[in-house]
Amino acid sequence: MIHANRLLVLLPLVLAVPLSRGAAQTCAGTAAFRDGRLRLGAFYQSNHDIYDGGFNVAVGIPQSLYFNITLDARGDFPTPPPPGDPDPGFGGAQWPEMGAGIEFGYQIYVADTPLEFCPAVMWHAASNPNSYQVSERGFGGSVGYRFPVSTQLALVPAAGVRWVTTTRCCLASPAYNDVSVVMGLVFHKTLTLQPGLLARSQSGSKIIYTLTLSTNRLK
Numbered sequence: 001m002i003h004a005n006r007l008l009v010l011l012p013l014v015l016a017v018p019l020s021r022g023a024a025q026t027c028a029g030t031a032a033f034r035d036g037r038l039r040l041g042a043f044y045q046s047n048h049d050i051y052d053g054g055f056n057v058a059v060g061i062p063q064s065l066y067f068n069i070t071l072d073a074r075g076d077f078p079t080p081p082p083p084g085d086p087d088p089g090f091g092g093a094q095w096p097e098m099g100a101g102i103e104f105g106y107q108i109y110v111a112d113t114p115l116e117f118c119p120a121v122m123w124h125a126a127s128n129p130n131s132y133q134v135s136e137r138g139f140g141g142s143v144g145y146r147f148p149v150s151t152q153l154a155l156v157p158a159a160g161v162r163w164v165t166t167t168r169c170c171l172a173s174p175a176y177n178d179v180s181v182v183m184g185l186v187f188h189k190t191l192t193l194q195p196g197l198l199a200r201s202q203s204g205s206k207i208i209y210t211l212t213l214s215t216n217r218l219k
Contacts, residue, residue: 025060025066025107025116025118026114026115026116026143026144026145026146026156026158027107027116027117027118027141027142027143027144027158027160028118028142028144028158028184029144029156029157029158029182029183029184029192029194029196030156030184030186030192030194030214030216031186031189031190031191031192031214031215031216032062032189032216033060033061033062033066033107033216034062034219035189035190035216035219036190036215036216036217036218036219037059037060037061037216037218037219038057038058038059038216038217038218039056039057039058039059039060039214039215039216039217040055040056040057040214040215040217041055041056041057041058041192041212041213041214041215042054042055042056042212042213042214043055043056043072043210043211043212043213044210044211045198045208045209045210045211046077046208046209047206047207047208047209048077048206049076049077049206050074050075050076050077050208051074051075051076051077052072052073052074052075053072053073053074054070054071054072054073054099055070055071055072056068056069056070056071056214057069058214060107062107063107063108063109064106064107065104065105065106065107066104066105066106066107066118067102067103067104067105068102068103068105069100069101069102070099070100070101070102070103070124071099071100072098072099072100072101072126073096073097073098073099074096074097074099074126075095075096075097075128095128095129096128097126097127097128097134098126098127098128099124099125099126099127099134100124100125100126101122101123101124101125101136102122102123102124103120103121103122103123104120104121104122105118105119105120105121106118106119106120114145114146115143115144115145116143116144117141117142117143118141118142118143119139119140119141120139120140120141120142120162121137121138121139122136122137122138122139122162122164123135123136123137123138124136132168132169133168133169134166134167134168135166135167136164136165136166136167137164137165138162138163138164138165139162139163140160140161140162140163140177141160141161142158142159142160142161142180143158143159143160144156144157144158144159144184145157145158152187152188153185153186153187154184154185154186154189155183155184155185155186156183156184156185156186156192157181157182157183157184158181158182158184159179159180159181159182160179160180161177161178161179161180162177162178162180163175163176163177164176164177164178174202176200176201176202177200177201178198178199178200178201179198179199180196180197180198180199180210181196181197182194182195182196182197182210182212183195183196189216190215190216190217191213191214191215191216192212192213192214192215192216193211193212193213194210194211194212194213194214195209195210195211196209196210196211196212197209197210198210
């Protein structure tokens with residue numbers, strides 16, 4: 001929860017400078033749907049304990065509805081054996097969870113400013129060869145600004161909060177919230193490189209580092 005609170009402090013940073021509206025899906029820190037209503041992306045996120053990587057496809061109407069479909073594999077990194085263990089290999093490795101998810105949202109500009117807010121709902125399900133299943137349901141929102149640097153580059157910082165409930169093996173797990181902060185670098189209006197941070201309120205969780213690359217098509 002401490003990491004989540006620290007990132008919450010960063011949320012006002014994306015609300016600091018009044019600029020004109022720009023060509024980006026500002027709340028997500030990506031290129032705008034008006035420059036391509038189909039967005040294809042790949043992502044990877046990890047810390048020292050876990051990893052998650054995959055692909056996503058998003059379709060949206062400028063300043064209106066959008067949805068995002070994700071296919072991913074997530075899991076735990078192997079745990080090094082204790083000193084003196086006769087087994088030279090790593091132990092504790094698990095098969096990754098193979099999952100799919102969908103998110104629906106709406107893009108809302110606040111008055112005549114570059115501030116864009118997107119409320120959204122999501123659902124994700126995953127399973128692994130050991131036959132256990134995990135499903136997640138959540139809702140939240142994100143905000144962002146666009147800072148034009150040149151005709152070929154824009155900086156689009158964004159931040160979001162989401163509340164999630166989880167069911168694992170038919171048993172409900174404690175709900176948690178996560179906070180994300182990203183910096184979108186939009187090149188030539190359609191190509192987005194997006195490093196970021198993700199923090200979860202779950203006990204013992206660590207900051208997760210994220211990286212996404214996406215391109216918009218079908219203008």
